[in-house]
Amino acid sequence: MIKRKQKELFPVKVVSNSEIALGFFSLETERKFDFVPGQVVAVALNNHEEPRLYSIASGNGKEYLRLLFDVNPEGLLTPRMARLSKGDELFMSEPFGRFLGSSDPAWWIATGTGIAPFISMAESGMAINKKLIHGAKTPGEFLFADMFIRKMGDNYLRFATRESGPGIYRGRLTHWLKEATNLPKEIKYFLCGNANMVVEVRDILVRKGVEIDHVIAEIYF
Numbered sequence: 677m678i679k680r681k682q683k684e685l686f687p688v689k690v691v692s693n694s695e696i697a698l699g700f701f702s703l704e705t706e707r708k709f710d711f712v713p714g715q716v717v718a719v720a721l722n723n724h725e726e727p728r729l730y731s732i733a734s735g736n737g738k739e740y741l742r743l744l745f746d747v748n749p750e751g752l753l754t755p756r757m758a759r760l761s762k763g764d765e766l767f768m769s770e771p772f773g774r775f776l777g778s779s780d781p782a783w784w785i786a787t788g789t790g791i792a793p794f795i796s797m798a799e800s801g802m803a804i805n806k807k808l809i810h811g812a813k814t815p816g817e818f819l820f821a822d823m824f825i826r827k828m829g830d831n832y833l834r835f836a837t838r839e840s841g842p843g844i845y846r847g848r849l850t851h852w853l854k855e856a857t858n859l860p861k862e863i864k865y866f867l868c869g870n871a872n873m874v875v876e877v878r879d880i881l882v883r884k885g886v887e888i889d890h891v892i893a894e895i896y897f
């Protein structure tokens with residue numbers, strides 16, 4: 677059996693931790709490393725447990741590092757991570773990964789906490805020339821909506837599957853994409869979230885003539 681090389685984890689102090697929507701947390705820690713927006717870190721509460729991966733959700737000009745997560749009540753890490761507060765310690769790897777934001781024009785497509793890397797990219801000045809399509813269950817789950825509205829205006833589209841709200845489409849983002857005509861072919865499409873969304877969106881884009889190597893995906897679970 678091939679054993680994956682475990683990333684080295686370093687202790688970092690929690691700066692703040694708050695529930696920004698029901699079951700969704702924004703956790704800020706001290707920052708020890710540089711990163712490219714879109715990268716992830718491995719996180720654990722001690723050096724013996726198998727770490728989980730989290731996208732960095734803060735701009736690369738900030739002093740702190742932000743992670744966004746939703747609590748999986750059956751999960752090993754997230755229920756305990758939700759209880760951390762200022763001064764507590766957790767263990768974090770150096771940033772890594774190939775889901776890298778840039779200033780080139782692109783579409784960003786996310787479900788749920790898959791919005792995290794796009795928060796990092798937008799806070800790092802990469803929101804110009806982008807369209808962001810975010811899917812969630814309810815209007816309250818569009819995390820950092822005010823920032824995206826401010827930076828992206830009409831290029832920020834929200835799709836809620838369970839309830840509607842002002843400025844929010846009711847339904848699935850995949851339905852909207854299926855209906856869309858003339859998708860730009862020369863740009864990159866960044867997809868982040870659960871596997872079902874990523875696979876379905878990739879299929880839709882390819883069927884509509886987007887080249888497969890213009891589709892860059894980060895799958896969470």
Ligand SMILES: Cc1cc2nc3c(=O)[nH]c(=O)nc-3n(C[C@H](O)[C@H](O)[C@H](O)COP(=O)(O)OP(=O)(O)OC[C@H]3O[C@@H](n4cnc5c(N)ncnc54)[C@H](O)[C@@H]3O)c2cc1C
Binds near residue numbers: 730754895
């Ligand atoms: C590259 C990468 C980046 C990631 N970035 C983030 C991030 O920025 N924010 C974030 O919240 N998560 C992110 N994840 C998911 C994260 O690593 C954990 O899997 C998640 O937080 C659950 O951890 P846990 O220990 O509480 O649950 P575990 O003990 O690991 O239980 C996992 C089980 O719950 C399922 N599961 C995990 N998350 C969810 C969910 N949100 N909804 C429904 N079922 C779920 C899994 O399929 C699995 O069956 C990322 C995953 C990857 C691979």
